Amino acid sequence: EDQVTQSPEALRLQEGESSSLNCSYTVSGLRGLFWYRQDPGKGPEFLFTLYSAGEEKEKERLKATLTKKESFLHITAPKPEDSATYLCAVRHNDMRFGAGTRLTVKP
Amino acid sequence: NAGVTQTPKFQVLKTGQSMTLQCAQDMNHEYMSWYRQDPGMGLRLIHYSVGAGITDQGEVPNGYNVSRSTTEDFPLRLLSAAPSQTSVYFCASSSPRDRGTGELFFGEGSRLTVL
Numbered sequence: 001e002d003q004v005t006q007s008p009e010a011l012r013l014q015e016g017e018s019s020s021l022n023c024s025y026t027v028s029g030l031r032g033l034f035w036y037r038q039d040p041g042k043g044p045e046f047l048f049t050l051y052s053a054g055e056e057k058e059k060e061r062l063k064a065t066l067t068k069k070e071s072f073l074h075i076t077a078p079k080p081e082d083s084a085t086y087l088c089a090v091r092h093n094d095m096r097f098g099a100g101t102r103l104t105v106k107p
Numbered sequence: 108n109a110g111v112t113q114t115p116k117f118q119v120l121k122t123g124q125s126m127t128l129q130c131a132q133d134m135n136h137e138y139m140s141w142y143r144q145d146p147g148m149g150l151r152l153i154h155y156s157v158g159a160g161i162t163d164q165g166e167v168p169n170g171y172n173v174s175r176s177t178t179e180d181f182p183l184r185l186l187s188a189a190p191s192q193t194s195v196y197f198c199a200s201s202s203p204r205d206r207g208t209g210e211l212f213f214g215e216g217s218r219l220t221v222l
Contacts, residue, residue, distance in 0.1 A: 004149070009147075032208075032209045034209040034210075041215070041216070042215055042216070043111070043197050043199070043213025043214050043215050043216055044150070044197075044211075044213050045213070046209070046210040046211065046212075049208045049209040049210070087149070087150070089150075089209070091209060094152055094155070094165060094166075095150075095152065095209070095211070096166075097142075097149040097150040097151075098149050099147050099148055099149040100149065
């Protein structure tokens with residue numbers, strides 16, 4: 001069965017303190033790994049798609065990387081506006097989401 | 108652009124009552140889906156549709172019905188509400204191209220409480 005595990009569940013950073021979020025997965029025949037951002041009271045918003053090990057995608061202070069078993073979302077010099085829950089998902093037949101990492105960035 | 112619109116945003120039901128969560132999109136997307144989001148469990152797929160007249164079950168379909176009579180609308184019906192259906196429900200849509208890249212467009216959610 002496809003599984004997605006995200007860690008940590010919650011992460012508190014000071015503004016400017018870089019860190020990484022982890023998404024480990026088990027799926028047969030990966031057809032994409034996806035990162036979404038979700039603000040409180042809102043629906044998830046698409047960030048990145050990664051298809052193969054070694055692939056990287058960047059957007060502003062975020063960089064997503066992929067290996068055969070996990071993906072990392074690196075946050076460089078975060079700002080308070082980066083505070084959100086970050087969701088990881090994989091697709092075999094349909095999308096399977098992880099529970100998310102709730103990121104708080106303090107000024 | 109309205110995107111994906113869900114109504115109502117909040118609803119309280121008593122056990123055994125039925126109701127319909129509405130979802131409408133104005134992007135001419137063929138694919139539409141319903142997810143529920145519970146603390147610590149992530150988003151779970153309830154039902155989905157790849158076009159008008161076509162629906163299929165997701166991971167957690169029991170207790171829910173859907174229909175797709177138009178491209179724009181994809182209502183989710185709770186037949187006899189149970190406390191276990193207390194959750195936040197999200198509707199999402201995408202085009203075939205967006206679905207290939209994994210980009211789903213989500214509504215803002217409907218928070219349902221069943222007493």
